[in-house]
Amino acid sequence: xxxxxGIIFCVFSIYFFYxxxxxxxxxxxNNITVSHSKLQDKPLNxxxxxxxxxxxxxxxxxxxxxxxxxxxxxxxALTGDFLDRKRSIPKLVPYLSALSRLNPRxxxxxxYGNHDYFLKKENFELLKQTLEENGCxxxxxxxxxxxxxxxxxxxxxxxxxxxxxxxxxxxxxxxQDGYNLVLTHDPNVVLKMKNYPYDYLLSGxxxxxxxxxxxxxxxxxxxxxxxxxxxxxxHYHEGKPFYxxxxxxxxxxxxxxxxRPEITFHHxx
Numbered sequence: 001x002x003x004x005x006g007i008i009f010c011v012f013s014i015y016f017f018y019x020x021x022x023x024x025x026x027x028x029x030n031n032i033t034v035s036h037s038k039l040q041d042k043p044l045n046x047x048x049x050x051x052x053x054x055x056x057x058x059x060x061x062x063x064x065x066x067x068x069x070x071x072x073x074x075x076x077a078l079t080g081d082f083l084d085r086k087r088s089i090p091k092l093v094p095y096l097s098a099l100s101r102l103n104p105r106x107x108x109x110x111x112y113g114n115h116d117y118f119l120k121k122e123n124f125e126l127l128k129q130t131l132e133e134n135g136c137x138x139x140x141x142x143x144x145x146x147x148x149x150x151x152x153x154x155x156x157x158x159x160x161x162x163x164x165x166x167x168x169x170x171x172x173x174x175x176q177d178g179y180n181l182v183l184t185h186d187p188n189v190v191l192k193m194k195n196y197p198y199d200y201l202l203s204g205x206x207x208x209x210x211x212x213x214x215x216x217x218x219x220x221x222x223x224x225x226x227x228x229x230x231x232x233x234x235h236y237h238e239g240k241p242f243y244x245x246x247x248x249x250x251x252x253x254x255x256x257x258x259x260r261p262e263i264t265f266h267h268x269x
């Protein structure tokens with residue numbers, strides 16, 4: 001009987017991990033619409049990707065391009081955790097090339113995540129150089145501005161909160177009035193932004209739990225939002241909207257349970 005139970009357990013475990021690994025290939029395309037008076041009649045369409053984790057990414061560069069190429073894209077937002085290791089940096093180039101082929105009207109912007117900072121200084125600089133040489137504007141507690149039919153849009157890049165690199169005050173220094181789109185990796189920073197205006201914030205970091213069954217208890221150490229059961233999707237804090245992407249790649253064991261890799265289109269109007 002014990003032998004039979006052992007066989008059943010082994011078969012179940014193999015099937016469980018097979019299904020969990022297969023989930024990493026089931027990329028979900030989400031469309032989110034957020035209205036705001038500052039951009040009425042001046043819609044802004046944003047492609048948002050997060051947590052590529054190139055060591056365990058769910059989609060090839062060409063598959064990514066084909067998935068999103070039929071959409072109008074004004075801006076591309078990349079919210080960190082591109083990779084863990086120096087040897088993965090060359091793998092980033094074809095993904096950036098695919099995204100550049102989309103010709104976003106207002107460009108492509110990137111912030112860094114905690115895993116990106118695992119790189120030693122010279123290797124991190126190589127990552128930054130790779131991003132910038134392939135069409136990205138990188139932001140580390142900085143902002144840039146452009147106009148959409150005369151209306152100012154501020155892209156505010158707040159550095160990674162999880163690794164204690166965020167400086168909200170510096171990110172907002174000398175900010176002009178306009179529509180404030182914040183890009184950051186760890187969404188917990190919204191809890192520190194009571195006195196800083198933003199109209200929408202995009203983030204990632206949690207992978208939707210990655211193993212979200214029955215709940216992502218393993219994430220409890222990753223900040224207050226987890227304890228508030230805020231793990232993925234669209235949420236509001238003090239009336240202001242923010243979005244947590246489930247990300248495209250995985251860390252640790254390359255499986256997903258109760259979560260899916262995500263590509264997100266945000267339609268601001």
